[in-house]
Amino acid sequence: MTAYIIIVFALSLLLRLGLKSYVRMRNSVVQIFLKSFLHYNYSYLAHLRRNRDEEERLMANVPGWVVGTYYGNPIYKSRPADEWHDVTLNEV
Numbered sequence: 001m002t003a004y005i006i007i008v009f010a011l012s013l014l015l016r017l018g019l020k021s022y023v024r025m026r027n028s029v030v031q032i033f034l035k036s037f038l039h040y041n042y043s044y045l046a047h048l049r050r051n052r053d054e055e056e057r058l059m060a061n062v063p064g065w066v067v068g069t070y071y072g073n074p075i076y077k078s079r080p081a082d083e084w085h086d087v088t089l090n091e092v
Contacts, residue, residue, distance in 0.1 A: 048087070
């Protein structure tokens, strides 16, 4: 429903303002979307970094502990070492 309203609004602007203004408006909408998307990804990666740093700080005195492993055993054994694994919100 929301997408339909946005399309109708955009088409009405197209008719009122002309094609050049519509293209400018469309570019600004895309830029706003990309900035918010990039900010979300940056925040997600920063959160993962904070989790890793916290694990390193908390487990500093545990003998044999390597950050990102469980007592030296990789957590994701079935995945190759160079493959990325997206964690779920429950794992974060």
